[in-house]
Amino acid sequence: MSTEHLQHFIQRTIPMTNEKAQVLANKFERVELEKNEYLYIEGKISKATFVLETGFIRSFTLDSKGNEVTTNIYSPFCFVNDVLSFFKQQPCTENFQTITPCVLWKMSYEDVQANFHGMPEFRELGRMMLITNYSNLKVRMLGMIKDTAEQRYLKLIEQHPAIFQNVSLKIIASYLGITDTSLSRIRKEITQK
Amino acid sequence: MSTEHLQHFIQRTIPMTNEKAQVLANKFERVELEKNEYLYIEGKISKATFVLETGFIRSFTLDSKGNEVTTNIYSPFCFVNDVLSFFKQQPCTENFQTITPCVLWKMSYEDVQANFHGMPEFRELGRMMLITNYSNLKVRMLGMIKDTAEQRYLKLIEQHPAIFQNVSLKIIASYLGITDTSLSRIRKEITQK
DNA sequence: CAATACACTTCGCATTTGACAAGAAATTAC
DNA sequence: GTAATTTCTTGTCAAATGCGAAGTGTATTG
Numbered sequence: 001m002s003t004e005h006l007q008h009f010i011q012r013t014i015p016m017t018n019e020k021a022q023v024l025a026n027k028f029e030r031v032e033l034e035k036n037e038y039l040y041i042e043g044k045i046s047k048a049t050f051v052l053e054t055g056f057i058r059s060f061t062l063d064s065k066g067n068e069v070t071t072n073i074y075s076p077f078c079f080v081n082d083v084l085s086f087f088k089q090q091p092c093t094e095n096f097q098t099i100t101p102c103v104l105w106k107m108s109y110e111d112v113q114a115n116f117h118g119m120p121e122f123r124e125l126g127r128m129m130l131i132t133n134y135s136n137l138k139v140r141m142l143g144m145i146k147d148t149a150e151q152r153y154l155k156l157i158e159q160h161p162a163i164f165q166n167v168s169l170k171i172i173a174s175y176l177g178i179t180d181t182s183l184s185r186i187r188k189e190i191t192q193k
Numbered sequence: 194m195s196t197e198h199l200q201h202f203i204q205r206t207i208p209m210t211n212e213k214a215q216v217l218a219n220k221f222e223r224v225e226l227e228k229n230e231y232l233y234i235e236g237k238i239s240k241a242t243f244v245l246e247t248g249f250i251r252s253f254t255l256d257s258k259g260n261e262v263t264t265n266i267y268s269p270f271c272f273v274n275d276v277l278s279f280f281k282q283q284p285c286t287e288n289f290q291t292i293t294p295c296v297l298w299k300m301s302y303e304d305v306q307a308n309f310h311g312m313p314e315f316r317e318l319g320r321m322m323l324i325t326n327y328s329n330l331k332v333r334m335l336g337m338i339k340d341t342a343e344q345r346y347l348k349l350i351e352q353h354p355a356i357f358q359n360v361s362l363k364i365i366a367s368y369l370g371i372t373d374t375s376l377s378r379i380r381k382e383i384t385q386k
Numbered sequence: 387c388a389a390t391a392c393a394c395t396t397c398g399c400a401t402t403t404g405a406c407a408a409g410a411a412a413t414t415a416c
Numbered sequence: 417g418t419a420a421t422t423t424c425t426t427g428t429c430a431a432a433t434g435c436g437a438a439g440t441g442t443a444t445t446g
Binding site: 131 | 257277333337338339344
Binding site: 373374376377381 | 424425
């Protein structure tokens, strides 16, 4: 299978020559997953890190009442991992599950370790993964604070319309921090305007 | 003024010899601030990074209705900075303000840059700053999802009792994601148990 | 095709939470 | 020490939100 798109993703993330990017891309293993398969389980230690090429993935955890709460929805191309669990080899704090069939690129913890010291580009990629994740989390956190549920919904439609063709409104609602009932009400109000 | 405590903080963060830690510590400049002074202003680019030795600081932003929402409360010893603004030299997304008089250790962006390449310990400290901030943010985010306001309140008392002697309940309530009215009700219920 | 499951919407009701205002207590300023 | 300000609590009321159930439409399966 072609690593062409993966290579471009790497170059978008960290500028480097085609050759270097090709070397890095070849260190990933292609993985296909069905719908509803798990990448990470809460409480277990992450053994691999992923890049998503096609499909949709969500991370979720349980609230105090036992309800599943979606913490993130991943659409391609992007890193998919529990960075803290992976780098610090501590238990995952969330579950990661495919929402649709997915094509992923996988690298094991051992492979990352083996390449980390020899290749500066590798370290840079790891660093960028951390910064990207942190940045996304912060944007999300501030969005939760500053915006109303309706504003978050409109932003999501605008920025990730593909999610609405592939992910159920129940999961989207949970990601927006509301129930599917409330989301339904919001959608009704918007169409009436 | 003695850099002794700063040096120990550095060594707790990244294990290194006393000599190395002393060199690093000496690159910080001691700063004293009054109550209610600002370290960072939303929209401006961070020019310095801080370590808090004594006092309390909060970060906050405005929600869609213009209310101040406290995003974090900092108590010593800890890093205080808008990491993304500092490292990527992009506008701050929050305001940082002293809640009490504070003693801080400051390093300018230029000094960090000047030392970053020569000293591996420096890079490590920067990396650890990023990881610590990310980890804290993630714990906070998950706490907001998984716990009730009462549970968050009890955890804060348990883990940072000193905050309750130095920070107003209005700010604490906002940090917990509720109004001061709700916090007052929670406190009442707890004492009645 | 029929049966079943699933996704989404909608209704009524209960609960939670916030907004506002009043008042008590504590702190600060002069 | 007194006045002024701020902080904290408490009550009432209104709005927002979640919950459970019912109903509709769509997709899936045997």
